[in-house]
Amino acid sequence: MPVNRKNCCLSSPEGRGRDGHGLPEEVEEALIACGGVRAMQAHLPDPDRLACLCAVHRACADPVRLKILSLLSTQPLCVCVIKQVIGIADSKLSYHLNVLRKAGLIEGEPQGNWIIYSLTDAGRRCTEGF
Incomplete structure (x- = not known):
C-alpha cells in the first residue's frame, strides 16, 4: 500500500503533518542526532542479508x-x-x-x-x- 504523504509527519519541509503538529520532540531529536531519515536508510541491511534473515526466520517458524x-x-x-x-x-x-x-x-x-x-x-x- 503506498504511503499517504498528506498524513505523514515528514511530508512538509517543517516536519509538520496535516494537523500542524511536528514529530514528538524526543523522536525528532533522536532522528536529528542519528543523521536523519537518509542516515537511517543507510543502516538497513542489504537485500542479500535481508533474504538470508528471512530464510532463517522462515526455517525457524x-x-x-x-x-x-x-x-x-x-x-x-x-x-x-x-x-x-x-x-x-x-x-x-x-x-x-x-x-x-x-x-x-x-x-x-x-x-x-x-x-x-x-x-x-x-x-x-x-x-x-x-
Missing part, C-alpha cells in the same frame, strides 16, 4: 524444524535417528532438512552410507534458548 534443531543441539545425528525420535515420514523429513540446510542452520557430512547432520554456527546461535 515450523515446529518440526524446531524439533530437528533441538535434537541437533544435543549432538550430530543421522536421518534414521531424527526420523524415529520425531516420528515423521522420510519425504517430509527430507523436505525439512533441506529447508534448514538452505537457511544455513544445519550441514550434512557423509560418513560411509550415512549422512550425519549437525548444527552450523548459525544453527547453534538459533538454539541457544533451547
Whole structure:
C-alpha cells in the first residue's frame, strides 16, 4: 500500500503533518542526532542479508524444524535417528532438512552410507534458548 504523504509527519519541509503538529520532540531529536531519515536508510541491511534473515526466520517458524534443531543441539545425528525420535515420514523429513540446510542452520557430512547432520554456527546461535 503506498504511503499517504498528506498524513505523514515528514511530508512538509517543517516536519509538520496535516494537523500542524511536528514529530514528538524526543523522536525528532533522536532522528536529528542519528543523521536523519537518509542516515537511517543507510543502516538497513542489504537485500542479500535481508533474504538470508528471512530464510532463517522462515526455517525457524515450523515446529518440526524446531524439533530437528533441538535434537541437533544435543549432538550430530543421522536421518534414521531424527526420523524415529520425531516420528515423521522420510519425504517430509527430507523436505525439512533441506529447508534448514538452505537457511544455513544445519550441514550434512557423509560418513560411509550415512549422512550425519549437525548444527552450523548459525544453527547453534538459533538454539541457544533451547
